[in-house]
Amino acid sequence: MVTTQEKPPRDRGFNLSDCGSDGESYGFETLALHAGAYPDPTTGAILTPIYQTTTYRQEAVGQDKGFTYSRSGNPTVSALERRLAALEGAEFCTCYGTGLAATTALCLALLRAGDRVVCSQAVYGGTVRLFREVLAPFGVQAEFVDTSDEKTLTNALREPTRFLFIETPANPTLKSDWRRAWRKKPEPCW
Numbered sequence: 001m002v003t004t005q006e007k008p009p010r011d012r013g014f015n016l017s018d019c020g021s022d023g024e025s026y027g028f029e030t031l032a033l034h035a036g037a038y039p040d041p042t043t044g045a046i047l048t049p050i051y052q053t054t055t056y057r058q059e060a061v062g063q064d065k066g067f068t069y070s071r072s073g074n075p076t077v078s079a080l081e082r083r084l085a086a087l088e089g090a091e092f093c094t095c096y097g098t099g100l101a102a103t104t105a106l107c108l109a110l111l112r113a114g115d116r117v118v119c120s121q122a123v124y125g126g127t128v129r130l131f132r133e134v135l136a137p138f139g140v141q142a143e144f145v146d147t148s149d150e151k152t153l154t155n156a157l158r159e160p161t162r163f164l165f166i167e168t169p170a171n172p173t174l175k176s177d178w179r180r181a182w183r184k185k186p187e188p189c190w
């Protein structure tokens with residue numbers, strides 16, 4: 001999942017020069033191998049170590065090295081997030097333990113009672129249940145439409161649509177309609 005919130009402090013200022021590269025002209029393969037990783041500050045290990053740890057020592061209250069608890073931030077996961085963000089051309093990325101955890105976090109962060117979501121008909125069943133059974137009782141209305149149909153999509157993307165949710169390729173149909181959906185993105189209301 002890629003978000004547009006402010007970057008966490010530990011990710012500020014990151015660029016490819018941090019991992020021995022010096023610009024933005026690298027291809028997908030190079031970014032896939034190198035982006036977001038730099039030698040481990042403790043040992044110099046080139047490959048990012050797997051930090052199997054939970055809680056991090058703080059010098060004093062509020063004085064940490066960018067990590068306090070692994071559920072919210074872990075050096076290994078941060079390296080993955082930086083790499084995925086570089087591959088997606090995003091400012092930063094947030095990784096979750098499961099796909100539906102990511103979808104749920106997105107919805108809880110952005111949606112309020114009274115909001116409306118337009119969702120592709122071709123989405124994972126768990127996503128449908130999340131909108132229909134979990135979020136609907138909180139006053140969030142999801143409209144499921146054929147997002148590959150431009151007219152349908154245009155009609156659906158009316159105020160107060162908070163966001164458009166599509167999967168491409170979709171599970172399980174492998175339907176791909178992001179180009180059409182993207183062309184019809186609504187005026188931002190976030």
Ligand SMILES: Cc1ncc(COP(=O)(O)O)c(C=O)c1O
Nearest residue numbers: 097098099100101124126167171
């Ligand atoms: C498109 C999509 N979203 C969400 C999920 C749910 O992922 P998870 O089981 O990791 O929560 C899946 C699982 O197959 C999926 O295909």
